[in-house]
Amino acid sequence: MVRPVLVVLFDGVQSLDVSGPLEVFAGAGHATPDHVPYPLTTASLDGRPVRTQSGLRLAPDIPLAAAEVEHTLLVPGGEGTRHPDPALVEWLRTHGPRAERLMAVCTGSLLLAAAGLLDGRRATTHWAFCDRLSRLRPAVEVDPDPIFVRDGPVATSAGVTAGIDLALALVEEDHGRETALAIARHLVVFLRRPGNQAQFSAQLAAQTARREPLRELQQFITEHPAADLSVEALAARARLSPRHFARAFRAETGTTPGRYVDRVRLEHARRLLEDTTDGVQEVARAAGYGTAEAMRRAFAKALDTAPAEYRRRFHAPLPAH
Structure with a gap:
């Protein structure tokens, strides 16, 4: 045609x-x-x-x-x-x-x-x-x-x-x-990035920290979503007190450590659901949620859908007009 x-x-x-x-x-x-x-x-x-x-x-x-x-x-x-x-x-x-x-x-x-x-x-x-x-x-x-x-x-x-x-x-x-x-x-491009992929990643959505230790920490979070990313653990890695770290991170990135971690984990989970056939529980662990229920709550709050439904929508064909 x-x-x-x-x-x-x-x-x-x-x-x-x-x-x-x-x-x-x-x-x-x-x-x-x-x-x-x-x-x-x-x-x-x-x-x-x-x-x-x-x-x-x-x-x-x-x-x-x-x-x-x-x-x-x-x-x-x-x-x-x-x-x-x-x-x-x-x-x-x-x-x-x-x-x-x-x-x-x-x-x-x-x-x-x-x-x-x-x-x-x-x-x-x-x-x-x-x-x-x-x-x-x-x-x-x-x-x-x-x-x-x-x-x-x-x-x-x-x-x-x-x-x-x-x-x-x-x-x-x-x-x-x-x-x-x-x-x-x-x-020389991807076959097709999914339409529901975010316009920019968590790192682009937030500001890049000016100080090198915090920039390195942002990169660590992105590369290790399943690690212990509590304020206390991140502060220790940055060699700052938890209170000082939380203030500095927000001042330099425009968001709190918790919100940044939440976005990175959600982004990672979405990518795994889109690009792999891993089970929901396996994805939840790899993305740092620990349990499928914790990931389900995060998806419901941020995307108003469940992980399994998100995967089904992603793999469904585009609607005909």
């Missing part, structure tokens, strides 16, 4: 939001040489070249007025989404519903939201703009954590490289795992 992809271009677009997914869709043609599964077309409002936020000039194929919205409409992000051209928003409002599949990369979600195309749907965007998306369109259920979200025919993703992950997921859905794997190998 042929699924034409139309990419909207505008001044201030993020070039990687355009080129990343396009390389994936174009790669499907090499992986399935008997046909071109994703004919690609780029279009700007007036058909003239646009300047990306990095200064690169992109020449569209056609003006939007001449574009046919046949299957997938891809809306990239970039600085140009902050104060978009009203004519572009109106074009999306009018023509977006005609697409069988809407795909927004990064702050392209802001354009879809401005056009009313995300109302009543779950969506995401770059973590730094999730609050803005919520304020722009309260009718959108904004999830700031995943790298991409699929809600029916609408797919939204986090920043830049997440657009590649989403495109690979769509190719896998359309043409199977082997085709997506061939593209991923060619691009």
